[in-house]
Amino acid sequence: MKTFVIVYFIGIVIEMAIRAPIRKAQRGDAKSDQRVSTQEKTLLGLLFLAMFFIPLIYAFTNWLDFANYTLPTWAGWLGVAIFAFALFVFWHAHVDLGLNWSPSLEIRQKHELITKGIYRLIRHPMYASQWLWVIAQPLLLQNWVAGFLNLLVFIPFYFLRVKAEEKMMLDTFGEEYKTYMQNTGGVFPKF
Numbered sequence: 048m049k050t051f052v053i054v055y056f057i058g059i060v061i062e063m064a065i066r067a068p069i070r071k072a073q074r075g076d077a078k079s080d081q082r083v084s085t086q087e088k089t090l091l092g093l094l095f096l097a098m099f100f101i102p103l104i105y106a107f108t109n110w111l112d113f114a115n116y117t118l119p120t121w122a123g124w125l126g127v128a129i130f131a132f133a134l135f136v137f138w139h140a141h142v143d144l145g146l147n148w149s150p151s152l153e154i155r156q157k158h159e160l161i162t163k164g165i166y167r168l169i170r171h172p173m174y175a176s177q178w179l180w181v182i183a184q185p186l187l188l189q190n191w192v193a194g195f196l197n198l199l200v201f202i203p204f205y206f207l208r209v210k211a212e213e214k215m216m217l218d219t220f221g222e223e224y225k226t227y228m229q230n231t232g233g234v235f236p237k238f
Contacts, residue, residue: 050123051123051126051127051186051187051188051189052102052105052106052187052188054127054130054187055130055184055188056102056106058130058133058134058180059098059099061134062134062137065134065137065138065141066141069141069145069146069148072146073149073155076146076155076156076157077155077156078153078154078156079155079156079158080153080154080215080218080219081151081152081153081154082152082153082211082215083151083152083153084211086207087207087208087211090200090203090204090207090208091150091151091204093200093204094197094200094201094204096196096200097196097197097199097200097201098180098184098197101192101193101196102184102188102193105188105190105192105193106188111190111192111193114190114191114193115189115190115191116189116191117189118186118189122186123186123187123189125186126183126184126185126186126187127183127187129179129182129183129186130179130180130183130187132179133176133177133179133180133183136165136172136175136176136179137172137173137176139164139165139172140166140172140173140176142164143161143163143164143165143172144161144166145161147159147161152208152211152212152215154215154219158219160216160220160224160227162227162231166231167231168236169231169232169233169234169235169236170213170228170231170232170233171209171212171233171234174205174208174233174234175234175235177201177205178201178205178234180197181197181201182198184197185198213228
């Protein structure tokens, strides 16, 4: 079971390494639109707790041991596979977005609508990767609190954030984004 916990934290390090160069390159970039609400800030804070802080407590203390469960080893390895795919989708989305990526609802002055790469198939690969992450987390962190809390927080975040993000993209890119929405899926490809 410790192997799966180690894999989880390696994934967090990989995720941070994927974002670090983009964050550094974006320093000082001017933004033409910011729609960061208190609600979004609160949910982002809760996601940080559920994705990082609570798993840290689970891994390095016995405080959450009352909520442990045990799955067969194959379930942990299934979690590793799903987690690896989540990181691949996450990486691909960042590569395709480049400096257009933002951790919150923001449009940069030189913002472009990206419709190539993974964005050719789905509009929200970052959220697709997070859905995969929240599915893998309880397979890797076999604890009712550390494993499932991220899912419970991500569900409302996803539905609130996607709605606001799509409105912002429609306001910014108009018909171009509307056509893009008609031709691509949200987190699953449209066939």
